Amino acid sequence: MAAPVREAGPPAAATQPGHGGSLAWIFQVISGILLLLLLGVHIVTQHFVVKGGLRDHAQVLSYLSNPAVLTVESLFVIVLIWHAMLGLRAVLLDFGFGRRGQTLITRGVAVLGVATAGYSFWLIATLATAR
Amino acid sequence: MSAATTTRTGRPAQSPLRGAAGWARGRHLGSVAFFINRVTGLLLVGYLYLHLGVLYLLTEGQGSWVSVLRLFKNHYVLALESLLILFIMVHGLNGLRLALVGTGIGVRHQKAWFTAAISVSAALYLVVVLAMFGVI
Numbered sequence: 001m002a003a004p005v006r007e008a009g010p011p012a013a014a015t016q017p018g019h020g021g022s023l024a025w026i027f028q029v030i031s032g033i034l035l036l037l038l039l040g041v042h043i044v045t046q047h048f049v050v051k052g053g054l055r056d057h058a059q060v061l062s063y064l065s066n067p068a069v070l071t072v073e074s075l076f077v078i079v080l081i082w083h084a085m086l087g088l089r090a091v092l093l094d095f096g097f098g099r100r101g102q103t104l105i106t107r108g109v110a111v112l113g114v115a116t117a118g119y120s121f122w123l124i125a126t127l128a129t130a131r
Numbered sequence: 132m133s134a135a136t137t138t139r140t141g142r143p144a145q146s147p148l149r150g151a152a153g154w155a156r157g158r159h160l161g162s163v164a165f166f167i168n169r170v171t172g173l174l175l176v177g178y179l180y181l182h183l184g185v186l187y188l189l190t191e192g193q194g195s196w197v198s199v200l201r202l203f204k205n206h207y208v209l210a211l212e213s214l215l216i217l218f219i220m221v222h223g224l225n226g227l228r229l230a231l232v233g234t235g236i237g238v239r240h241q242k243a244w245f246t247a248a249i250s251v252s253a254a255l256y257l258v259v260v261l262a263m264f265g266v267i
Contacts, residue, residue: 029230036223043219053263054200057193084179087172094169120183126190 024086031083038076045069064128077120085113161232164225164245171222178215209263217256224248 046063047053055063063069089109093102188195202208228244231237237244261267 025233029234032223032226032230036227039219039223054203056200057189057196060189060196080179084176088176091169091173116180116183123183123186123190130190
């Protein structure tokens with residue numbers, strides 16, 4: 001009997017019990033699909049519909065003062081960082097570290113993600129309230 | 132049974148894609164697609180931090196942002212920005228394909244999915260480049 005075939009599923013190194021690999025892969029897929037939508041909105045609204053491709057300083061502040069925009073951009077930041085950190089973790093886990101190494105990678109990536117999200121929200125809040 | 136599980140590229144699932152060398156080891160479509168997604172993903176994570184760093188200049192006032200806007204009108208920078216669009220599209224569409232195939236959807240048509248993902252990315256990239264450089 002031929003061995004079952006799978007492709008591009010969760011790497012086996014990431015699926016060892018206790019490391020949440022399968023769940024991480026599912027979250028990666030869900031956040032990826034959400035990103036296709038949110039990144040599309042971000043690029044179109046921030047760049048494609050703006051003359052010259054970039055908003056000037058006043059336009060950025062005005063744009064971010066809109067609560068609907070603020071909500072969408074905040075959601076975008078959360079999903080983007082979530083997806084990026086899961087991806088980074090998956091890449092690092094591919095290097096075949098042991099159980100302790102995997103735990104350290106997961107914690108390190110989580111700290112990096114929280115720090116990045118903290119900085120991003122500080123940036124958004126600063127700009128949204130700057131007018 | 133589980134010990135005999137293999138990836139589509141023939142690698143044993145129990146010794147998976149170890150390290151960057153492992154990503155590029157295979158010549159099969161699955162390996163190539165996986166390698167492309169890993170590399171574009173890492174480049175996009177790098178860009179995320181560069182982007183967040185540039186956006187900090189918005190907090191420093193209009194003067195700093197004007198210098199950023201001036202920089203982004205440079206043709207070399209525009210060319211790099213267009214590559215970013217290409218990486219996003221390839222990573223997004225190829226990632227969608229990997230997710231579908233990984234969940235067992237359209238496994239038999241994965242070559243066609245891959246060709247479609249790359250073709251659509253290339254076509255959109257061309258349109259974006261033409262728009263960025265003011266041709267259309």
